[in-house]
Amino acid sequence: MSSHTRSITRLGRTAVAVLAGALALSACQSVSPSASTGSTDSVDDGTTITMWTRSSTSTFSQTLVDAYNASHKNKVKLTVFPADSYQQKVGTAAGARQLPDVLASDVVYAPNYAAKGGVFLDITDRVNQLPFKAALAPSHMKAATHDGRIFAVPHDLDLSALFYNKVLFTRAGLDPNKPPTTLAEVAADAKKISALGGGVGGYFFGGACPGCQLFTSWPMIWASGGTVLNAQGTASTIDNPTAAKVYGLLRQMYDDGSVPVSAKNESGPTWGQAFADGRIGIEPMGATALQGLKEGPGLQVGVAPIPGLTGGTSSFVGGDVLGIGADSKHVAEAWNFISWTLSEQAQVQVVAKSKNVTVRSDLIDNTYAKQDPRLGVFNRLPGIGQTPISVNFGQTFNDPDGPWTEAVIDAVFGKGDVETILQQHNSSITQSLSTSG
């Protein structure tokens, strides 16, 4: 027994020594950030900081990260996670105190992360020092603020809009400069385009992708005067006749063959692929998609606001917010990167140049926006669009196993009256929204 006990004691002593060392280390490290709290000055000494984002908007983030790495000694290492499992990843990492230094989050999850704590660091003081604070996209700022404290800043504005292929419009005998202004026109144009045959579809959506569906179909409801959520984000109001007409129309387009059958199982990863290949006439997508589309003889991209049933326009003001991970050891460096992404240099020479919408309203009239009329269309959308705010948004709407997924799949691909289907699912959505987690 004695040798056994001795080895345990030795082990214990080693453990204590290691523990003490770790404590000393973390104590040292916690000094520097608090000392420099509120400062936005450059802390650019070759530190590597980590950043996470979800797959859907990763191209945008990568562009910014590359530009930052090229002009700074500090290096940002971006890790991209599947959009479907991003919430779980952030959740487990937060529980394990393993979050990255810089964390991007879908704007719809931001209220949850701001309210729960332990995900984002409170950066109120730093944000308040930004001279252009008032110009930052208000929808994103609202989502990232809880009890007057700010936890993140806008990263990208992903505004849903109709994308259409002018080449296919011309081929189908439609005017490429007259995009549809009502959903009825969308359906009619789509039908004409799909009649071209040869693997061409009129319209496309991610039928098994709950996030894609709400991102593109809710603006149709809003533009038609309907609602989807109550103001507090605690109850679903999707059981209205307007919403039923919108999903009825999507179902009709799928049933009459305007939409390729592959749309039914499109769970998100490839929902923009067919449009990018020039095989789709009209598809509502996010503004950040424009950057990745390669135009050519088969694809000329036009954009227009998403219309309602008989007119009107709206948009889902989505995208991501950017904050500092709650346990970051490189707070100053992380803020150096984040504040740089908001600078005029980054917003105009990187963001706008790569055909994206700036998150600062004071920079809307930049040179690149003037050159490309499509950016002009996008820039008007924040004014007419909405960002739904709800603490339980992710688990209710974005989870492929959540109540919204089955509701929208049933409504679009099911049989039976659409309004009845929406009414059946409405209560389970509300229940999921109202449970306190």
Add this chain to the structure above:
Amino acid sequence: MISLSSPTRSPAPASPAPTARRAPISRGRRRLGILYVAPMTLLVAVLFVIPLGLMVWMSFNHWPLLGASAPNGVTDYQALRDPLFIRAVWFTLKYTAVTTVVLGLIAFGLALLMHQDRRRIGTYRTVLFLPSAVGLASTSLLFYGLFNADGSPLNNLVRAIGLGHVDWLGSTGNALGSTVLMITWRFAGFYMLILMTGLQSIDPALYEAARIDGANRWQTMWRVTLPLLRPTIALTMVLSVTGSLLAFDQFFILTGGRHYTATVVIDIYREAFLSQDLGRAAAVSVATLVVLVIVNVVQMRLIRREGR
């Protein structure tokens, strides 16, 4: 090659090893025994016994993923009344029933076929068993490609024989069918092997006797093979039922729980890391555990009784 030709030794009973040796056991040896089991005991205690206790404790606490926990009685067990959970239970039961029946019948057929003395039989056995060496996650990804890629050999084949576009995973029924197909491919050889070990342990003299009594093949099957194989069949049932009730990888990868195909374990995962409520996840885990232990004990009892 898998031969299995040598007479199989019956499984050693799970009773403690014989302590027949009367020689005085020195204190040193006893101490040495404790020393030798210490590493395993430590790991089992830390990574099994403590988590088990912790799970029960967590289920009586409000235990968010982030932030402090506090006891909250049996509130967490309301997770068992959640409609999503109840739906997951029904789907899991349905999946378990279908898988166990389909897999059991096919594996039994394969075992009868492959339980013969023939040339090159070993090669066949090896091939049938090969899928079992591939991980379940890899299998799911493999079939995901076959099901979803438009130009996959499977979809080309289906088109070539005139079935057109098959929506492999697009509804509850299709996803269930496709998954059972995949699971059968992955596990049939595995269960075949277990059933073959059972067949091997049947005394050939009994078949001989049946033949002399003029029994035909069906009679031999019903009167000799099946009764004697019951313990083995029961064992495969235990494995298949337990495995199916805990299904996760296949549905997580193939459907992500879409089309009402979330299983109980996916629900636990959802409660824990999506709703960020570890307490409710623990409550569901405790309930699942209790049910499974009961199922296992009942089935083991059956095996033991039949075994005599």
Add this chain to the structure above:
Amino acid sequence: MVTRTRSAGFHVTGLALAVLFLLPLLWTLYSSLNGPEAANGKQGFGVANYRRLIGYGNGLPTYLLNTALVAVIAVTVTVVTTTLAGYAMARLPFRGRNLLFIVTLAILMVPYTTILVPLYILLGWIGLQNSLVGLALVLAVLQMPFGLFMMRNSFTALPVELEEAALIDGCTVGGALRRVLLRGVLPGIVTVALFSFLAAWNEFVAPLIFLTDGSRFTLPLALFDLQSGSLGSVDYGALQAGVVTSALPCVAVFLVLQRYYVRGFTSGALKG
């Protein structure tokens, strides 16, 4: 005549079944190497899928190394602890032996996916969250019931005289275990190692929950990310190459060591 027709019938059936069971694997192997994706846009064979796979995320070498590390630690820990414990169970009576045996076997009764959540918390307490070592230790514990059962039976089956002879020759108990007995139970050890390797290499749920850092992902996790289209589209070619890469070691190890696998079945200690 009759027997020959029946024999032919058997071989036809057997061959058909063999093709059916090999087909998905061969299809995947084939399409990972053939087609425009594999051959840089041309028809025919090529390794472009594997090239893209190697460059995916943190790089295939990282994922392979992580997976191998987890497997090696899990196998080593399982083999060492259960060999020692199996010997003690068979030959060195001590108090609490039966209790320990029952508790260890109870691991089989408790579906491990249900204790993953508390395990996740516990690993956090001992500083092993998001750690390959922590993951490997958990996977080792899951293999302990089978390992212990196997090793105890292996030692029990060895004649006691073997050990006595070694003791008379002047070996200590430890020396006897090392020199004489280990050789005798080597088949058992290989069986335990094989089962433990296959389980650790292929594990999906535990790393999904325990690992958060992309640079520590194991191969199945990286492939899952690949399938979920981390970079805007699903690269089926690279995915198929990944499935082949992850399955190949298991198939190879299994083909070489299959008689030990069968031993695992006949020993009566099983877990699906």
